[in-house]
Amino acid sequence: MENISLNPEGNLLTYSNVEITTNLIIAVVIGLIIAAIYRSTHKGLSYSQSFSQTIVFVALIVAIVMMVIGGSLARAFALVGALSIIRFRTVLKDTKDMAFIFAALALGMAAGTSNYFLAAIGTLSVSLLAYLLALSNFGSVYKSEFILRFRFDRNSDSQTYLEAINEACKRSNLLHMEPAGDNESLGLTYDVTLNDDLNASDLTLNLGRAEGISEVVLIAAKNDIDY
Secondary structure, three states: OOOOOEOOOOOEOOOOHHHHHHHHHHHHHHHHHHHHHHHHHOOOOOOOHHHHHHHHHHHHHHHHHHHHHOOOHHHHHHHHHHHOOOOOOOOOOOOOHHHHHHHHHHHHHHHHOOOHHHHHHHHHHHHHHHHHHHHHOOOOOOOOOEEEEEEEEOOOOOOHHHHHHHHHEEEEEEEEEEEOOOOOEEEEEEEEEEOOOOOHHHHHHHHHHOOOEEEEEEEEOOOOOOO
């Protein structure tokens, strides 16, 4: 039989001490799992340790909120009124981050209301979907491995850098061209995908040997840039 206790005001609490502890532990575990999924599937340069920790906090706090509200409509309205004075002004750098926040909210609610099966199957579903979308690169037009930047001397043979790029890359796409102030050189930016048997150092060495090439910079894009 479920233990029922009273708070200092004499109102009935709908959760036993064991159930409260269990719900909080499950909420923290769910938050850690969602944060780990976020970290392992994140792409680009906008990763935030603070956001990962926020996911864990959100799952736990929402579980606490659900247990505080219980079945009381008055508490629910009181909580809405209290939270309405809070203004959140943080802008998410990646729109996908919003999905992880909503996942932490929903799964934290499931844990806080003792819906353990829903919390478990929901966490599994979110995790599998995040991994499948990341592994399949879903939504990307094509895979971009590196952003290549270099300066080319216009007085040199105009085909030297093209030959070096075509030799090392199975795909290349000119993104940006900027002439220098003296009009003697060009700053070029390419999106490239290397051949399977070559690595980044091979490409930089090949370009470094080419006549008229200088200031070679190779930036790992890691699927973060779509065109």
